[in-house]
Amino acid sequence: MGALLGQVEDVVSFAPGYPSEELFDWDALRAIAAELLSGRDGKALQYGATRGYRALIDQIVGLMAERGVRSGADQVIVTTGSQQALDLLARVLIDPGDVLLVELPSYVGAISAFQNLGATLVGVPQAPDGIDLDALRATTARLRAEGRVVKAFYTVPNFQNPTGRLVSLAKRTALVEWAVADDVLIIEDDPYGALYFEDVTTAAETRPIAADDRDGRVIYLSSFSKTLAPGLRTAWLSAPAAITARIDIAKQSADLCSSPFDQRMVSAAIAQGVLARGLPRMRAAYQAKRDVMLAALGAALGHELTWEAPRGGFFLWTRLPEGVSSDALMPIA
Numbered sequence: 001m002g003a004l005l006g007q008v009e010d011v012v013s014f015a016p017g018y019p020s021e022e023l024f025d026w027d028a029l030r031a032i033a034a035e036l037l038s039g040r041d042g043k044a045l046q047y048g049a050t051r052g053y054r055a056l057i058d059q060i061v062g063l064m065a066e067r068g069v070r071s072g073a074d075q076v077i078v079t080t081g082s083q084q085a086l087d088l089l090a091r092v093l094i095d096p097g098d099v100l101l102v103e104l105p106s107y108v109g110a111i112s113a114f115q116n117l118g119a120t121l122v123g124v125p126q127a128p129d130g131i132d133l134d135a136l137r138a139t140t141a142r143l144r145a146e147g148r149v150v151k152a153f154y155t156v157p158n159f160q161n162p163t164g165r166l167v168s169l170a171k172r173t174a175l176v177e178w179a180v181a182d183d184v185l186i187i188e189d190d191p192y193g194a195l196y197f198e199d200v201t202t203a204a205e206t207r208p209i210a211a212d213d214r215d216g217r218v219i220y221l222s223s224f225s226k227t228l229a230p231g232l233r234t235a236w237l238s239a240p241a242a243i244t245a246r247i248d249i250a251k252q253s254a255d256l257c258s259s260p261f262d263q264r265m266v267s268a269a270i271a272q273g274v275l276a277r278g279l280p281r282m283r284a285a286y287q288a289k290r291d292v293m294l295a296a297l298g299a300a301l302g303h304e305l306t307w308e309a310p311r312g313g314f315f316l317w318t319r320l321p322e323g324v325s326s327d328a329l330m331p332i333a
Helices: 026-036 054-066 081-093 108-116 133-145 169-182 241-255 260-271 274-301 326-332
Strands: 076-079 099-104 120-127 150-155 185-189 218-223 235-238
Touching: 026 260, 026 274, 054 076, 054 218, 054 235, 054 260, 076 081, 076 241, 081 108, 081 185, 081 218, 081 235, 081 241, 099 108, 099 133, 108 120, 120 133, 133 150, 133 169, 150 169, 169 185, 235 241, 260 274
Parallel strands: 099 120, 099 150, 150 185, 185 218
Antiparallel strands: 076 235, 218 235
């Protein structure tokens, strides 16, 4: 419903995570598209490699290195948005009935992708600085005592969709230690990490969980949807080579390849500095939007709702007073 409302011209929907269209670098993207459509590189409109455009893969390896994540080109697959990455991971990793742990609440697109492939999702409550580690350990132990197969834990550590929470650095390290000790994979979804608000957050605080992974426990996902444009439908995943080899086969049957044109658009935008130049402008703009939203909420609903001010990203999660049912409120709203 949120995505549908986002398409209606006279409705401002606060449900979907749509970036602001006025922040797209229209002039730069127009020039890149014109060059690609000049015909000088016919492969821009041809089929491409299933794993992705090699120049872009090399750039992605560099971007991850800047984030502290070590990865080789053989560990990266370009996907048609992060949603395809989630779907492919579910197809490769999940057998019907396997348990996948998720944060409470969690990203609805991931929930759909995993449930569609027969996973049993079990929610784990969050603390203000991210997942409740004691609850995570206890839940894993309980499920295994029941004979259940716990495959992975899905998390959005940077400005989570939908709560906006930022997982603390100490908790990120502890999650890697837990994954090794309990023999579980972590699926780290990181589309918002670059969009930290400079009044309260530094880039160091968004260091990926994968940056501390030494045992191949973390599968890292990220996207250009929020930092360039979602219409380019270009994202990626980085995983141990044994997993990407299986995903390569699954992706061939899904779409043969992600759009070579879109990938070349993104690659040129990185090479020409469009991505790097745009990030400070986006951080400032989204920080200003957050401040407006907080002021409006405080003035109109400060006596009714509670919330935590997000430190980056797109999302602000409000809570109703005890005893008020959101299900009962929805028809009225």
